[in-house]
Amino acid sequence: MSDSPAPRTARAIARAELTRAILDSASAQLAETGPAALSVRAVARDLGMASSAVYRYFPSRDALLTALLIEAYDDLGTAVEVADAAVERADLARRWAAICHAIRDWARAQPHRYALLYGSPVPGYAAPDDTVPAAIRVTTALLTLFSDAQAAGVRPVTTVPLTDDEQAALAPLRAFTDPTLDATWSIRGLLAWAALFGNLSLELFGHMYRGILDYDAHFAQLVDQLAADLGLA
Amino acid sequence: MSDSPAPRTARAIARAELTRAILDSASAQLAETGPAALSVRAVARDLGMASSAVYRYFPSRDALLTALLIEAYDDLGTAVEVADAAVERADLARRWAAICHAIRDWARAQPHRYALLYGSPVPGYAAPDDTVPAAIRVTTALLTLFSDAQAAGVRPVTTVPLTDDEQAALAPLRAFTDPTLDATWSIRGLLAWAALFGNLSLELFGHMYRGILDYDAHFAQLVDQLAADLGLA
DNA sequence: AACAAACGAGAGCACTGCTCTTGATTTGTG
DNA sequence: CACAAATCAAGAGCAGTGCTCTCGTTTGTT
Numbered sequence: 001m002s003d004s005p006a007p008r009t010a011r012a013i014a015r016a017e018l019t020r021a022i023l024d025s026a027s028a029q030l031a032e033t034g035p036a037a038l039s040v041r042a043v044a045r046d047l048g049m050a051s052s053a054v055y056r057y058f059p060s061r062d063a064l065l066t067a068l069l070i071e072a073y074d075d076l077g078t079a080v081e082v083a084d085a086a087v088e089r090a091d092l093a094r095r096w097a098a099i100c101h102a103i104r105d106w107a108r109a110q111p112h113r114y115a116l117l118y119g120s121p122v123p124g125y126a127a128p129d130d131t132v133p134a135a136i137r138v139t140t141a142l143l144t145l146f147s148d149a150q151a152a153g154v155r156p157v158t159t160v161p162l163t164d165d166e167q168a169a170l171a172p173l174r175a176f177t178d179p180t181l182d183a184t185w186s187i188r189g190l191l192a193w194a195a196l197f198g199n200l201s202l203e204l205f206g207h208m209y210r211g212i213l214d215y216d217a218h219f220a221q222l223v224d225q226l227a228a229d230l231g232l233a
Numbered sequence: 234m235s236d237s238p239a240p241r242t243a244r245a246i247a248r249a250e251l252t253r254a255i256l257d258s259a260s261a262q263l264a265e266t267g268p269a270a271l272s273v274r275a276v277a278r279d280l281g282m283a284s285s286a287v288y289r290y291f292p293s294r295d296a297l298l299t300a301l302l303i304e305a306y307d308d309l310g311t312a313v314e315v316a317d318a319a320v321e322r323a324d325l326a327r328r329w330a331a332i333c334h335a336i337r338d339w340a341r342a343q344p345h346r347y348a349l350l351y352g353s354p355v356p357g358y359a360a361p362d363d364t365v366p367a368a369i370r371v372t373t374a375l376l377t378l379f380s381d382a383q384a385a386g387v388r389p390v391t392t393v394p395l396t397d398d399e400q401a402a403l404a405p406l407r408a409f410t411d412p413t414l415d416a417t418w419s420i421r422g423l424l425a426w427a428a429l430f431g432n433l434s435l436e437l438f439g440h441m442y443r444g445i446l447d448y449d450a451h452f453a454q455l456v457d458q459l460a461a462d463l464g465l466a
Numbered sequence: 467a468a469c470a471a472a473c474g475a476g477a478g479c480a481c482t483g484c485t486c487t488t489g490a491t492t493t494g495t496g
Numbered sequence: 497c498a499c500a501a502a503t504c505a506a507g508a509g510c511a512g513t514g515c516t517c518t519c520g521t522t523t524g525t526t
Binding site: 034202217 | 451
């Protein structure tokens, strides 16, 4: 965020401050009306400035949206890391539950920001390179948990064998953590990852409408079941 | 779709034809540029008519988008039902695989339409009542498969016990199929549902970028694993 | 044949993202 | 300190959008 080494001149200070104000106003507008309705002119009106002035700080609407995307990823990443850190590190089942519920709590509190992150990508496909560092934080938390569990000798329930093709397909993922994830942990971990975000998206995007009555109860059940399948319970 | 009992007058015929032409043009534009960029004026230009004339057929852009949504749900539903019907009804494992791969093939062939269905909802929350009949077709195919499997004596791998709250939360879903789904099938079925669409969305929306190399191999593996957890393999 | 409903085309409004020009302010340097 | 260069805010303007309204024309019904 503030990687610039303390702005000295008055102009640099004003610029940093206005950049923040634009992001705050845009973030508020995003939370209310969603990414599609985010308007540069509305942000300018909110801040009492000309719309053309905003373009001195963000070259385009997509660039502003990308900045909001990165901020949202960082916000969620922080929430997950805080929840994870609040639990005894050896209590793997509780860490799993803490991470899952932190993600869901964050998503339900600001569904539009969740939609920006995990819904349909809005601006073409937003430049991945800039967003990746922020985006992988929550993934990293999950992978670290899986790695810790594997190192502690936890074994998920058995899986179907991996073919060579499938082994190769998961190579970069398995090599991400310090003790490399074995086949079983890779499969169960990815399945849990997909089920977790799949359930979240299906819930928040309205696909459980009239099919499931109590979303809280169902999610808690899903997290418990995934924990059991991961060998954590 | 064509529930009106055969248009008799020339005007009614022309209206039906133009409605179809608008939907086709809009669908093509949707497939190319995505839901956000769908423009009523562009559709009108494509058909060589005034933009105001389009509003005689669809009262708003959102209404046009909703019609496209329903068509896409029906299209996907048909693809799933065809794939399911092409497999020996007693071969439950093959039916499961056929349904899963039909969904993915459809989604990869037209990612923008998939995003319209399972990505962030675009127009507020599109009137659910109109879209529900088309939307539940793919869900029905899955639930029917689960119900058939349960009736055939297939047992998924064991699950954590359901509390009364969780039982109640799933009531409408379990009552949907003819032989009511038992607790184990409900849990494993919903988990498979979430994992299936979760994997699909994460893949299509770019969240596996540089983490998984071969999406085909990984998806095939996921489907196999879910089949095993469902007791089908 | 007469009347009403439906229709297509066009103008127009309010809004958007974005660019360009103009004039004021701040900056680093001779 | 002075001055040139960089930076900035503001406004006008362009092309595009969704949508409404009006105005003749065409079509269906009686």
